[in-house]
Every structure is written in structure tokens, then in C-alpha cells.
Amino acid sequence: MGKVINGLDIESLSSLLDEARKNKELVQKISKWYARVRWAGTGFTFNSYVRNHSFTISEPSELGGPDKGPNAVEYVISALGACYLTGFILNATKRGVNIKNLEIALEGEIDNILVFLGISNEGHPGYRKVIAKAYVEADCDEKTLKEIWEETVRTSPVGNTLARNVEIVPQLSLIK
Amino acid sequence: MATVVNGIKLEDFNALHEELKRNAEFVSKIHKWNARIRWAGSGFNFTSYVRNHKFTISEPSDIGGADSGPSAHELILTALGACYSTGFIYNATKRNIQIKNFEVAIEGEIDDILVFFGLSDKGHPGYKKIVVKAYVEADADEKTIKEIWEAAVKGSPVGNTLQRGVEIVPQVSLVRK
Amino acid sequence: MSALFPVTVVGSWPRPKWLLDALRKKREGKISEEEFQAIADEAVLIAIKYQEDAGVDIISDGEQRRDNFYSFVADKIEGIELKTVAEFMDFAEDKSAFEALLRKLDVPAFAIRSPIVTNYIHKRIPLALNEAKFLKEHTNKKIKVALPGPYLLTRSSWIKGISDKYYKKKEDLAEEFSKILREEIILLRDAGVDFVQLDEPVLMEVLYGPELSVQTFMCAALTAKENPRDELSFAVDILNKTVQGITGVKLGVHICRGNWSKSEEAQLKGDYYPLLPFLLDMKVNQYVLEFATKRAGSIDVFKDYPTEKELGLGVVNPKTDEIERPEDIISLVKKALNYFRPEQIYLNPDCGFGTFAESPVNTPKISFLKLKSISKAASVLRKEYS
Structure with a gap:
């Protein structure tokens, strides 16, 4: 095993990057992602299955749910935060910067939730703004930190997904 | 009763x-809505804290992760699927329609993942298209089910978030303890 | 007979930058305990001078040697460790309370620490005896020493999943803290301390925390499930057990609504009314309470609860920049005189000026002017009521 930074083996990381550069099949594979969500059969509880992982999505009790897990909009900001952290670790490791602590606090603001409930037509029920505040403890100067962060934000899959308009294709089938 | x-x-x-x-x-x-994610201290492993819930976010092993949980981009698909599901159950209940089974399969396609790795700057690393397939079992006619589904899609917070450009405000600070 | 309306402080004074540097170096092990104490001596002398010059009658050492009013015990009591919120977040039952706090403070979980019980506890060295001795040697004024109350210490340091291996219930741990504090109060009295104040800010959190979902990290174990009445009764019992039968020193209890940032909105809000029946059961001589901030509500809450105890009346808000005028202070005191006799009333700020070392709520200059305003008001009042 070679040099390890931030728990990542530098040699494996660069061979992964090489592979991504050359191997079209791998790139195709990691360009498609899947999930399945099932209603648990009662109230606002859903189970999600992603590869070998499964987890629960619910609603807080004040919104009539049993609060068995975070809700969908909370998962969205969690996904954004995790995506930024993933990119941050990748970009810091690439530069040989050791991170001691990394944490991100997210706050999303919905435009008009009443549209979801069908009691308003003004605005839209999605997030209009998400603030993502990262806190880093690392032995590096402010300039390097800024570079890592800016690259991370610019190349974030979830960040780009949210900041652009994604085409969503909803399909329905009734099973008899 | x-x-x-x-x-x-x-x-x-x-x-x-x-x-x-x-x-x-x-x-x-x-x-x-709030969330806080902490790096677990080694590799691509993160813990998310949402109210009193916590869960793990990671990366699959073919991207150099420990695969200790779903990845961020998979969570986005899940969030969209769960949001449509929530809206569906909500709108069905509003119309007094009993649902027997409900399931969605979600598939997302990234525009150019190489941008994320810093190996390309052609496209963007986000999803360009997401297909959400819902399967419903219920004692109701097609028309009603279709109306419920359309209301769920139209009123979906996550769906609207993804279809519109959200303003993201990224901030970073170096913390010295 | 001593003068009416004695002027005193709640405890902390903003620390100079060089003291903060020394505190950090001590934590990182870059300077020794002795080196740190020598630097802190200098800071205490400055805090003494400010208070004496402002005309304070009963002074403190400004808590210069502590990182805050309660976690300093980790250095003195074995079995307690300072842990970051990141280290115990997974164990905290009410994670959302911590989230609300981190958001208010705009800090990451890895940057704030709390003392957590990680073993059986026992006192290694006295908690505040050295502070008291140094203060006593360097002033002719009467002196006050603040200690974290037994309920605060229990609530802040007992975490299910970590501490319950040693103390099954938080009540068991409270007994131990009570013994340690009782010994300390006696040591302080014997060293010539005039006034010992027990800080119990968490009591306001029991009442007003859960609904507002703004809690302090002083309340690691607090969950919305707890019944406030049971909690308050428990707090009263453990405090009384701590002070029972101790004479020869004035004993006070200080209860406030948070003092961790300058922002008024970041602190708790609500009057003392629901707390008073419990407060009156506490076997102390004085209640040191906030009344300058609007968040504390009206002093008329005492209408239904007349008492013979003393009132440490909070007359200036340590968090604001404007200096309260003596006439404003006097009119507040006159309202208190509807429910208290002149000899029952002491004057003090609502809270300390530098509760948390790294985030003092004011500068030494403004803190000084606020204290000076109190002593001006006191001399006017003395003429009128003597």
C-alpha cells in the first residue's frame, strides 16, 4: 500500500482517475444511478433501496408522519452536503492536503409549501435557496482552502443537478 | 371510530x-429545513444528522469508497422518488382512495461525470435526466389514479427543486480550534 | 451596619487576548499549568482593578482562569473529560437541540466542547480554592466566587450511552456532584469568601428550552420528554442537599437565560413566574436574577410570591452596547421595592461579561462603564433610603 492521505490510498486514487480517463465502460456505468422507493403500506413511511443499502423516509410528526426517518426535502440538502464533502475530500487529497475535521451545515428554504398541499397556486413548492456552510480544520493556507472549495462547488454532481434544470420524466402504471 | x-x-x-x-x-x-454532515475522518464516509436522525453517506467501491451507505447522487434520486411517493399518498388520502401498493423506480443519468474528477470540462457533472416510474395497486379507475399522480408530480417540492435552478450559497471557513 | 444596595457582579469578566492565547496553549499542552496560572494572575489583577475602580462592593476574580463557568471542572475532577459535540453527537438523545445550538452559534460540532462524565468521578484538586485565595490576597473588598450548581453539572455531563456505564441514572451522579460542591463551599468559606453563588442557568431551559427548540450545550441530556415539574423538584432537592446547614457564608443561586453570544434572539425568553415556587424552596440566602433584559419579563412575578430572601437584582444587560443610565437603574430598583425591602436588594448585572472565554458578550470598557453606572445608582439610592 502506498501513501495514505485522508484515509485514501493515493496510488489507488490515481489509478482510478487513469481508469476513468481510459475506460469508457466504467464511465458509462458510473453515469447511471438507480433507486427504488416503496410505500411501507401505512401513512407517510417509505423504504428506499439503493444497491445493497436500504433506509427509511418519513415525515415529522408535526406534518402527520411517524418520523421514522428524515423526509425527502431533508434528504435533498443532505445529498448536497455529502456531495460537497465528497468533492472536498477528493480535491484536498489530490493536492496532498490533510484534513483534520470537515463539517457542513445546510439550510434550505422552500418557496411555497402550500402548493404541495394544493392550497395555493402562488410560487412553487421547491427550494428556492440553499445555504451550505462548510467548516474545515486543516493545515493549509486560506488560498489553498478556497481553491479546493471552489473546485468542489464547481464540479459537484448534486450541486449542478440542483442549480440547473433537470428533465424529469414521470411515468405511471396501474397494476391490477 | x-x-x-x-x-x-x-x-x-x-x-x-x-x-x-x-x-x-x-x-x-x-x-x-436543516441538515449537518460530518466527515467520518477517513475516506469517502460521511454521517448526516437531520433532526434526531442520523445516517451514513459513502461512495461505491468502484469510485474508491467504502460503500458504507448510499452516495450523495443516489440520495437525490431517492429523495425525488420519496417525494413523489409522499405526494401520491397525500393526494390519494385527500380523495379518500385506499392504496394497496405503491412503488417507484428511479433512474438518473449524469451529463458528464468526468467533470467531477477534474478530467473533463465539456458538460456538467449533474443529472441531465431522471426517469421516475411509479407502480400503483389500488381499487380506483385509471383516470383518478392519473389525476392523483399528476397532482403529486406537480406539487412535489423535490421535483420542483430539481426542475428549477436553485440558488446555492456555498460558504467555507477555516476553523482553528 | 453595611451600606444598603451593595453592588456586585455575577462573575466573569472579558479576558484579554494574551490570556486566550495562553488558555489555548495550555489546552494543547504547549505551556504548563504553572505557566498558565502565572499569566492568569496578571489577568485577574486587571479584572480586580476594573471592578474596584467602578465602585463594586463585592468583587470576583472575573473567572479569568476558567474557559467558561462550568467546563473548567474537567481539569479538577477525575472522570470528566472535555469532549467535542462531534464526539458525543451520536449519543445525544435530542440531536436536534444540538443542531439548533450549532446553528445559532455558527460553529461546527467539532469546535465546541462540553464536560462529559466518562468514568467514576472524584475530586483531584479543589475547584475554586486557589482562585479565591489569590483574589483575597489582592483586594480589600468583599469577595464572591461562583460555582456551577449541582443540577447544571449533572445535566451537562451525563450522557446516556457514555456516562450510564458508571452512573446508571443521572440522579446517582448528582449525589456525587453534590458532595464535591458541598466540600468546596466549606473550603471557600474557611478561606474567607463572603459570597458563594451557584449557577443554575439550565433551570430556565427546563422551562423554556424544548418549546423554543433553542437549548444550550449545557443541557446534553435534556429531552423534551422530561416532565419540567419533576426536573425542577429534583434540581431543588439536589441543591438543598448541597448547601444544607452551611452557615458563615452568603449563598446565592444565579439563574439566567443564556449568555453565549451578543445576540438577544439567540437566548431563551420567558419570565420567572413558573420557576418561583421552586426557587423559594431553595435553601439559599439570595436569588441572583436577570431583570434588565426584556426577555426576563417583569419583576411583578414576585407579587404572588413574597419572600424574605435577598434579591440580586440584574439592572444592566451585559450583552448590549449602550450604557444603562443610573436613573433607569433606579427606576428598576423602585419597582423591586414594591416586593422587597431596601436591605434585601443587591445590585448586579444580569449575567457575566465574558461567560465563555472565546465569545465574551462585551468589551472591558463597556463592562466597566456599566458597573460604574450601577454604583452611581446605588449611591443615589443609599441617600434616599438610609
Whole structure:
């Protein structure tokens, strides 16, 4: 095993990057992602299955749910935060910067939730703004930190997904 | 006895509905959502804290992760699927339609993942297209089910978030303990 | 007979930058305990001078040697460790309370620490005896020493999943803290301390925390499930057990609504009314309470609860920049005189000026002017009521 930074083996990381550069099949594979969500059969509880992982999505009790897990909009900001952290670790490791602590606090603001409930037509029920505040403890100067962060934000899959308009294709089938 | 549809007491359901119509303070409270994610200290492993819930986010092994949980971009698909599901159950219950089974399969396609790795700057590393397939089993006609699904899609917070450009405000600070 | 309306402080004074540097170096092990104490001596002398010059009658050492009013015990009591919120977040039952706090403070979980019980506890060295001795040697004024109350210490340091291996219930741990504090109060009295104040800010959190979902990290174990009445009764019992039968020193209890940032909105809000029946059961001589901030509500809460105890009346808000005028202070005191006799009333700020070392709520200059305003008001009042 070679040099390890931030728990990542530098040699494996660069061979992964090489592979991504050359191997079209791998790139195709990691360009498609899947999930399945099932209603648990009662109230606002859903189970999600992603590869070998499964987890629960619910609603807080004040919104009539049993609060068995975070809700969908909370998962969205969690996904954004995790995506930024993933990119941050990748970009810091690439530069040989050791991170001691990394944490991100997210706050999303919905435009008009009443549209979801069908009691308003003004605005839209999605997030209009998400603030993502990262806190880093690392032995590096402010300039390097800024570079890592800016690259991370610019190349974030979830960040780009949210900041652009994604085409969503909803399909329905009734099973008899 | 109280009427229960889809496991939801209609009495509570209607009371909540009324509350949302009247109580502006409550509505403004549920406009803001928070999460905090911490790096677990090694590799691509993160813990997310949402209210009293916590869960792990990681990367699959073919991207150099420990695969200790779903990845960020998979969570986005899940969030969209769960949001449509929530909207579906909500709108079905509102119309007093009992649902037997509900499931969605979600598939997302990234525009150019190489941008994320810093190996390309042609496209962008986000999803360009997401297909959400819903399967419903219920004692209702196609038309009603279709209406419910359309209401769920149209009113979906996550769907709207993804279809519109969200303003993201990224901030970073170096913390010295 | 001593003068009416004695002027005193709640405890902390903003620390100079060089003291903060020394505190950090001590934590990182870059300077020794002795080196740190020598630097802190200098800071205490400055804090003494400010208070004496402002005309304070009963002074403190400004808590210069502590990182805050309660976690300093980790250095003195074995079995307690300072842990970051990141280290115990997974164990905290009410994670959302911590989230609300981190958001208010705009800090990451890895940057704030709390003392957590990680073993059986026992006192290694006295908690505040050295502070008291140094203060006593360097002033002719009467002196006050603040200690974290037994309920605060229990609530802040007992975490299910970590501490319950040693103390099954938080009540068991409270007994131990009570013994340690009782010994300390006696040591302080014997060293010539005039006034010992027990800080119990968490009591306001029991009442007003859960609904507002703004809690302090002083309340690691607090969950919305707890019944406030049971909690308050428990707090009263453990405090009384701590002070029972101790004479020869004035004993006070200080209860406030948070003092961790300058922002008024970041602190708790609500009057003392629901707390008073419990407060009156506490076997102390004085209640040191906030009344300058609007968040504390009206002093008329005493209408239904007349008492013979003393009132440490909070007359200036340590968090604001404007200096309260003596006439404002006097009119507040006159309202208190509807429910208290002149000899029952002491004057003090609502809270300390530098509760948390790294985030003092004011500068030494403004803190000084606020204290000076109190002593001006006191001399006017003395003429009128003597």
C-alpha cells in the first residue's frame, strides 16, 4: 500500500482517475444511478433501496408522519452536503492536503409549501435557496482552502443537478 | 371510530390541513429545513444528522469508497422518488382512495461525470435526466389514479427543486480550534 | 451596619487576548499549568482593578482562569473529560437541540466542547480554592466566587450511552456532584469568601428550552420528554442537599437565560413566574436574577410570591452596547421595592461579561462603564433610603 492521505490510498486514487480517463465502460456505468422507493403500506413511511443499502423516509410528526426517518426535502440538502464533502475530500487529497475535521451545515428554504398541499397556486413548492456552510480544520493556507472549495462547488454532481434544470420524466402504471 | 385511509386518520389529516391554511407561523417554520454532515475522518464516509436522525453517506467501491451507505447522487434520486411517493399518498388520502401498493423506480443519468474528477470540462457533472416510474395497486379507475399522480408530480417540492435552478450559497471557513 | 444596595457582579469578566492565547496553549499542552496560572494572575489583577475602580462592593476574580463557568471542572475532577459535540453527537438523545445550538452559534460540532462524565468521578484538586485565595490576597473588598450548581453539572455531563456505564441514572451522579460542591463551599468559606453563588442557568431551559427548540450545550441530556415539574423538584432537592446547614457564608443561586453570544434572539425568553415556587424552596440566602433584559419579563412575578430572601437584582444587560443610565437603574430598583425591602436588594448585572472565554458578550470598557453606572445608582439610592 502506498501513501495514505485522508484515509485514501493515493496510488489507488490515481489509478482510478487513469481508469476513468481510459475506460469508457466504467464511465458509462458510473453515469447511471438507480433507486427504488416503496410505500411501507401505512401513512407517510417509505423504504428506499439503493444497491445493497436500504433506509427509511418519513415525515415529522408535526406534518402527520411517524418520523421514522428524515423526509425527502431533508434528504435533498443532505445529498448536497455529502456531495460537497465528497468533492472536498477528493480535491484536498489530490493536492496532498490533510484534513483534520470537515463539517457542513445546510439550510434550505422552500418557496411555497402550500402548493404541495394544493392550497395555493402562488410560487412553487421547491427550494428556492440553499445555504451550505462548510467548516474545515486543516493545515493549509486560506488560498489553498478556497481553491479546493471552489473546485468542489464547481464540479459537484448534486450541486449542478440542483442549480440547473433537470428533465424529469414521470411515468405511471396501474397494476391490477 | 375514526376513519382511517392509508393508515392516516382522516380527522388528524383534516385538522393539519386546516392548521396549515391558518397558521402562518407554522407554515414559515416548515419552509426551512436543516441538515449537518460530518466527515467520518477517513475516506469517502460521511454521517448526516437531520433532526434526531442520523445516517451514513459513502461512495461505491468502484469510485474508491467504502460503500458504507448510499452516495450523495443516489440520495437525490431517492429523495425525488420519496417525494413523489409522499405526494401520491397525500393526494390519494385527500380523495379518500385506499392504496394497496405503491412503488417507484428511479433512474438518473449524469451529463458528464468526468467533470467531477477534474478530467473533463465539456458538460456538467449533474443529472441531465431522471426517469421516475411509479407502480400503483389500488381499487380506483385509471383516470383518478392519473389525476392523483399528476397532482403529486406537480406539487412535489423535490421535483420542483430539481426542475428549477436553485440558488446555492456555498460558504467555507477555516476553523482553528 | 453595611451600606444598603451593595453592588456586585455575577462573575466573569472579558479576558484579554494574551490570556486566550495562553488558555489555548495550555489546552494543547504547549505551556504548563504553572505557566498558565502565572499569566492568569496578571489577568485577574486587571479584572480586580476594573471592578474596584467602578465602585463594586463585592468583587470576583472575573473567572479569568476558567474557559467558561462550568467546563473548567474537567481539569479538577477525575472522570470528566472535555469532549467535542462531534464526539458525543451520536449519543445525544435530542440531536436536534444540538443542531439548533450549532446553528445559532455558527460553529461546527467539532469546535465546541462540553464536560462529559466518562468514568467514576472524584475530586483531584479543589475547584475554586486557589482562585479565591489569590483574589483575597489582592483586594480589600468583599469577595464572591461562583460555582456551577449541582443540577447544571449533572445535566451537562451525563450522557446516556457514555456516562450510564458508571452512573446508571443521572440522579446517582448528582449525589456525587453534590458532595464535591458541598466540600468546596466549606473550603471557600474557611478561606474567607463572603459570597458563594451557584449557577443554575439550565433551570430556565427546563422551562423554556424544548418549546423554543433553542437549548444550550449545557443541557446534553435534556429531552423534551422530561416532565419540567419533576426536573425542577429534583434540581431543588439536589441543591438543598448541597448547601444544607452551611452557615458563615452568603449563598446565592444565579439563574439566567443564556449568555453565549451578543445576540438577544439567540437566548431563551420567558419570565420567572413558573420557576418561583421552586426557587423559594431553595435553601439559599439570595436569588441572583436577570431583570434588565426584556426577555426576563417583569419583576411583578414576585407579587404572588413574597419572600424574605435577598434579591440580586440584574439592572444592566451585559450583552448590549449602550450604557444603562443610573436613573433607569433606579427606576428598576423602585419597582423591586414594591416586593422587597431596601436591605434585601443587591445590585448586579444580569449575567457575566465574558461567560465563555472565546465569545465574551462585551468589551472591558463597556463592562466597566456599566458597573460604574450601577454604583452611581446605588449611591443615589443609599441617600434616599438610609
